[in-house]
Amino acid sequence: MTELSKTSFIIQCIDKVIVNDKVHELKEELDKDYKYLVGIAISNANAGENSVLEQVKVKGADVLPEQFEAANLMCSDSVAPNKRFFSWFKPIQVSGDEMIIRFRDPDWAANYNLQVQVLLTNNLEEIVNVLFA
């Protein structure tokens, strides 16, 4: 079985302070040294469980369906860090492209930092074995 520590990957973190219950847009260029986007996770330390990803796009194409429940990308601290990614989508070929995420937390009560974690790799076959093992 392939081990995560032996594969070529990077976890790119995209942060935004959530200041109300309206839509917040996160924009960031993905690391140009990696070819595929294969996983997404949300740090659930702060975001409400009814939060919604209105859109997740790279190169204008949807990575996830619109109005995707953020809870699908969140998990408790008891889950191993390398198992916290959601990968049931077609891997997206990237090359320093901009990622746009539109996030809304209808239960927002106080300001917090939202962190979206994006898993990028150059070795598609190996990383898929790790993610679904």
Place this chain on the structure above:
Amino acid sequence: MYSLHKIYGGDLKNQGSESFRFTVKDFKRVRGAFCSGGVNLSLNFDNGRNIMLHSFEFGKAMDCPPNKRPLIFDKNLDMELISGVVSGVMGQQTSVYLILEK
């Protein structure tokens, strides 16, 4: 490779129960299904002749890795009508997803 499709999305009305229909085109297999946490899902294939799930409860499962939460199976498709019922708390925002493969 997999492709993720939302086949139902909306607020649960009708006493917390909604039915849906979805026609699959351009995909040969379905590899799994999942829905919002805390709701029950019934899912039928082969134009209603093959019942895959009957009021299956999807928990919130935050202690489970996100990739392990979908119900995984393997079913061939051919221009198929998929139908089902999702039920839970009235007014609850709910979505149902299929994982499809070409």
